[in-house]
Amino acid sequence: QKEVEQNSGPLSVPEGAIASLNCTYSDRVSQSFFWYRQYSGKSPELIMSIYSNGDKEDGRFTAQLNKASQYVSLLIRDSQPSDSATYLCAVYSGGSNYKLTFGKGTLLTVNP
Amino acid sequence: DTAVSQTPKYLVTQMGNDKSIKCEQNLGHDTMYWYKQDSKKFLKIMFSYNNKELIINETVPNRFSPKSPDKAHLNLHINSLELGDSAVYFCASSQDFRNQPQHFGDGTRLSIL
Numbered sequence: 001q002k003e004v005e006q007n008s009g010p011l012s013v014p015e016g017a018i019a020s021l022n023c024t025y026s027d028r029v030s031q032s033f034f035w036y037r038q039y040s041g042k043s044p045e046l047i048m049s050i051y052s053n054g055d056k057e058d059g060r061f062t063a064q065l066n067k068a069s070q071y072v073s074l075l076i077r078d079s080q081p082s083d084s085a086t087y088l089c090a091v092y093s094g095g096s097n098y099k100l101t102f103g104k105g106t107l108l109t110v111n112p
Numbered sequence: 113d114t115a116v117s118q119t120p121k122y123l124v125t126q127m128g129n130d131k132s133i134k135c136e137q138n139l140g141h142d143t144m145y146w147y148k149q150d151s152k153k154f155l156k157i158m159f160s161y162n163n164k165e166l167i168i169n170e171t172v173p174n175r176f177s178p179k180s181p182d183k184a185h186l187n188l189h190i191n192s193l194e195l196g197d198s199a200v201y202f203c204a205s206s207q208d209f210r211n212q213p214q215h216f217g218d219g220t221r222l223s224i225l
Contacts, residue, residue, distance in 0.1 A: 038153075098211065100157065
Protein backbone atom coordinates (compact mmCIF):
# COMPACT_ATOMS: atom_id res chain seq x y z
CA GLN A 1 0.00 0.00 0.00
CA LYS A 2 1.60 3.23 -1.18
CA GLU A 3 1.26 5.97 1.40
CA VAL A 4 1.45 9.73 1.47
CA GLU A 5 1.77 11.28 4.91
CA GLN A 6 1.08 14.86 5.96
CA ASN A 7 0.67 16.55 9.32
CA SER A 8 -3.04 17.19 9.65
CA GLY A 9 -2.49 20.47 11.46
CA PRO A 10 -3.98 22.87 11.95
CA LEU A 11 -0.95 24.96 11.09
CA SER A 12 -1.45 28.53 12.16
CA VAL A 13 0.76 31.38 10.92
CA PRO A 14 0.46 35.17 11.12
CA GLU A 15 -0.19 37.19 7.98
CA GLY A 16 3.02 37.92 6.13
CA ALA A 17 4.89 34.91 7.54
CA ILE A 18 6.20 31.85 5.66
CA ALA A 19 4.02 28.77 5.89
CA SER A 20 5.85 25.46 5.52
CA LEU A 21 3.90 22.34 4.62
CA ASN A 22 5.51 18.92 4.56
CA CYS A 23 4.80 15.57 2.97
CA THR A 24 6.53 12.19 2.91
CA TYR A 25 5.78 9.29 0.60
CA SER A 26 6.56 5.58 0.69
CA ASP A 27 6.94 4.62 -2.99
CA ARG A 28 10.64 5.03 -3.86
CA VAL A 29 10.00 5.04 -7.62
CA SER A 30 7.43 7.85 -7.61
CA GLN A 31 8.20 10.46 -10.24
CA SER A 32 5.47 13.11 -10.09
CA PHE A 33 4.41 15.23 -7.15
CA PHE A 34 1.64 17.77 -6.79
CA TRP A 35 0.24 20.22 -4.30
CA TYR A 36 -3.46 21.00 -4.33
CA ARG A 37 -5.33 23.64 -2.35
CA GLN A 38 -8.85 22.89 -1.18
CA TYR A 39 -11.06 25.55 0.34
CA SER A 40 -13.84 24.33 2.60
CA GLY A 41 -16.73 23.02 0.51
CA LYS A 42 -14.81 23.40 -2.75
CA SER A 43 -12.87 21.10 -5.07
CA PRO A 44 -9.11 20.54 -5.03
CA GLU A 45 -7.23 23.11 -7.11
CA LEU A 46 -3.79 22.36 -8.52
CA ILE A 47 -1.23 24.92 -7.36
CA MET A 48 2.16 23.27 -7.96
CA SER A 49 3.69 20.29 -9.70
CA ILE A 50 7.28 19.13 -9.33
CA TYR A 51 9.12 16.29 -11.04
CA SER A 52 12.85 16.82 -10.31
CA ASN A 53 14.90 17.17 -7.15
CA GLY A 54 15.35 20.73 -5.96
CA ASP A 55 13.16 23.79 -5.77
CA LYS A 56 10.47 25.08 -8.09
CA GLU A 57 9.10 28.57 -7.58
CA ASP A 58 5.83 30.05 -8.81
CA GLY A 59 4.97 33.43 -7.37
CA ARG A 60 4.68 33.14 -3.59
CA PHE A 61 4.79 29.34 -3.76
CA THR A 62 7.92 27.17 -3.72
CA ALA A 63 7.81 23.39 -3.98
CA GLN A 64 10.82 21.41 -2.80
CA LEU A 65 11.54 17.80 -3.67
CA ASN A 66 14.09 15.42 -2.20
CA LYS A 67 13.65 11.96 -3.72
CA ALA A 68 16.44 10.41 -1.64
CA SER A 69 14.59 11.36 1.54
CA GLN A 70 11.16 10.76 -0.08
CA TYR A 71 10.10 14.21 1.00
CA VAL A 72 8.25 17.03 -0.71
CA SER A 73 7.34 20.38 0.79
CA LEU A 74 5.48 23.55 -0.06
CA LEU A 75 6.51 26.98 1.15
CA ILE A 76 4.10 29.88 0.99
CA ARG A 77 5.81 33.25 1.37
CA ASP A 78 4.02 36.38 2.57
CA SER A 79 1.05 34.29 3.68
CA GLN A 80 -2.35 35.92 3.27
CA PRO A 81 -5.66 35.14 5.01
CA SER A 82 -6.91 34.00 1.58
CA ASP A 83 -4.32 31.20 1.74
CA SER A 84 -6.27 29.63 4.60
CA ALA A 85 -7.30 26.23 3.24
CA THR A 86 -6.42 22.55 3.33
CA TYR A 87 -3.31 21.69 1.32
CA LEU A 88 -3.19 18.22 -0.21
CA CYS A 89 0.02 16.51 -1.25
CA ALA A 90 -0.43 14.03 -4.11
CA VAL A 91 2.05 11.51 -5.49
CA TYR A 92 1.85 9.27 -8.53
CA SER A 93 2.75 5.63 -7.90
CA GLY A 94 5.79 4.40 -9.76
CA GLY A 95 5.95 1.55 -12.23
CA SER A 96 2.96 0.83 -14.46
CA ASN A 97 0.32 1.60 -11.87
CA TYR A 98 -0.28 5.28 -12.53
CA LYS A 99 -2.42 5.99 -9.52
CA LEU A 100 -2.43 9.40 -7.80
CA THR A 101 -2.40 8.96 -4.04
CA PHE A 102 -3.40 11.89 -1.85
CA GLY A 103 -2.33 12.68 1.67
CA LYS A 104 -4.99 13.54 4.20
CA GLY A 105 -4.15 17.22 3.93
CA THR A 106 -2.82 19.94 6.22
CA LEU A 107 -5.22 22.64 7.35
CA LEU A 108 -3.51 26.04 7.17
CA THR A 109 -4.91 29.08 8.94
CA VAL A 110 -3.38 32.50 8.27
CA ASN A 111 -4.27 34.98 10.98
CA PRO A 112 -4.66 38.67 10.07
CA ASP B 113 -16.21 27.83 -19.77
CA THR B 114 -16.14 25.18 -17.08
CA ALA B 115 -13.33 22.69 -17.74
CA VAL B 116 -14.68 19.72 -15.77
CA SER B 117 -18.37 19.86 -14.98
CA GLN B 118 -20.44 17.49 -12.88
CA THR B 119 -24.16 17.19 -12.40
CA PRO B 120 -25.92 17.31 -10.09
CA LYS B 121 -24.09 19.39 -7.45
CA TYR B 122 -26.26 17.99 -4.68
CA LEU B 123 -28.04 14.67 -4.45
CA VAL B 124 -30.27 13.82 -1.51
CA THR B 125 -31.95 10.45 -1.64
CA GLN B 126 -33.10 7.51 0.44
CA MET B 127 -31.34 4.28 1.21
CA GLY B 128 -31.92 1.63 -1.41
CA ASN B 129 -32.40 4.02 -4.32
CA ASP B 130 -30.33 4.07 -7.52
CA LYS B 131 -28.72 7.31 -8.71
CA SER B 132 -26.34 8.56 -11.36
CA ILE B 133 -23.77 11.36 -11.49
CA LYS B 134 -22.58 12.75 -14.81
CA CYS B 135 -19.23 14.31 -15.69
CA GLU B 136 -18.01 16.07 -18.80
CA GLN B 137 -14.67 17.69 -19.61
CA ASN B 138 -13.91 20.12 -22.43
CA LEU B 139 -10.14 20.09 -22.00
CA GLY B 140 -9.51 17.49 -24.69
CA HIS B 141 -8.02 15.15 -22.08
CA ASP B 142 -7.75 11.41 -22.63
CA THR B 143 -8.11 10.28 -19.01
CA MET B 144 -10.93 10.74 -16.53
CA TYR B 145 -11.35 9.72 -12.91
CA TRP B 146 -13.85 9.33 -10.10
CA TYR B 147 -12.78 10.09 -6.54
CA LYS B 148 -14.64 9.81 -3.24
CA GLN B 149 -13.99 12.27 -0.42
CA ASP B 150 -15.42 11.11 2.87
CA SER B 151 -16.39 13.07 5.97
CA LYS B 152 -12.77 13.07 7.15
CA LYS B 153 -11.84 14.76 3.86
CA PHE B 154 -9.74 11.83 2.65
CA LEU B 155 -9.68 11.81 -1.17
CA LYS B 156 -9.53 8.31 -2.64
CA ILE B 157 -9.47 7.11 -6.25
CA MET B 158 -12.34 4.87 -7.31
CA PHE B 159 -12.04 4.48 -11.09
CA SER B 160 -10.04 5.75 -14.01
CA TYR B 161 -10.74 5.58 -17.73
CA ASN B 162 -8.31 6.29 -20.53
CA ASN B 163 -9.89 6.78 -23.96
CA LYS B 164 -13.03 4.99 -22.76
CA GLU B 165 -11.06 2.02 -21.41
CA LEU B 166 -11.10 1.18 -17.68
CA ILE B 167 -7.55 1.31 -16.33
CA ILE B 168 -8.02 1.70 -12.57
CA ASN B 169 -10.68 -0.10 -10.59
CA GLU B 170 -10.04 0.21 -6.88
CA THR B 171 -11.69 -1.91 -4.23
CA VAL B 172 -15.14 -0.45 -4.69
CA PRO B 173 -18.44 -2.30 -4.13
CA ASN B 174 -19.90 -3.55 -7.41
CA ARG B 175 -22.95 -1.38 -6.70
CA PHE B 176 -20.81 1.35 -8.28
CA SER B 177 -20.60 1.16 -12.05
CA PRO B 178 -18.77 3.72 -14.15
CA LYS B 179 -19.48 4.24 -17.83
CA SER B 180 -17.54 6.24 -20.39
CA PRO B 181 -19.50 6.73 -23.63
CA ASP B 182 -16.63 8.79 -25.08
CA LYS B 183 -13.40 10.24 -23.74
CA ALA B 184 -15.06 13.53 -22.77
CA HIS B 185 -17.68 11.91 -20.55
CA LEU B 186 -17.53 9.67 -17.51
CA ASN B 187 -20.68 8.79 -15.57
CA LEU B 188 -21.10 6.99 -12.28
CA HIS B 189 -24.16 4.89 -11.48
CA ILE B 190 -24.77 3.70 -7.95
CA ASN B 191 -27.28 0.96 -7.14
CA SER B 192 -28.93 0.25 -3.81
CA LEU B 193 -27.51 3.28 -2.03
CA GLU B 194 -26.31 2.80 1.54
CA LEU B 195 -25.71 5.26 4.38
CA GLY B 196 -21.95 4.80 3.98
CA ASP B 197 -22.13 6.11 0.42
CA SER B 198 -22.71 9.63 1.76
CA ALA B 199 -19.70 11.64 0.60
CA VAL B 200 -18.56 14.13 -1.99
CA TYR B 201 -17.77 12.53 -5.35
CA PHE B 202 -15.29 14.33 -7.57
CA CYS B 203 -14.68 13.82 -11.24
CA ALA B 204 -11.25 14.73 -12.60
CA SER B 205 -9.39 14.60 -15.88
CA SER B 206 -5.80 14.66 -17.08
CA GLN B 207 -4.08 14.86 -20.44
CA ASP B 208 -3.13 11.19 -20.21
CA PHE B 209 -2.68 8.64 -17.44
CA ARG B 210 1.09 8.98 -17.09
CA ASN B 211 2.11 11.36 -14.31
CA GLN B 212 -0.04 14.25 -15.55
CA PRO B 213 -1.69 16.73 -13.19
CA GLN B 214 -5.38 16.14 -12.67
CA HIS B 215 -8.07 18.82 -12.82
CA PHE B 216 -11.15 18.44 -10.69
CA GLY B 217 -14.80 19.21 -11.14
CA ASP B 218 -16.80 20.99 -8.44
CA GLY B 219 -18.01 17.76 -6.86
CA THR B 220 -21.35 16.13 -6.17
CA ARG B 221 -22.42 16.03 -2.54
CA LEU B 222 -24.40 12.82 -2.00
CA SER B 223 -26.48 12.54 1.15
CA ILE B 224 -28.32 9.34 2.00
CA LEU B 225 -31.30 9.66 4.33
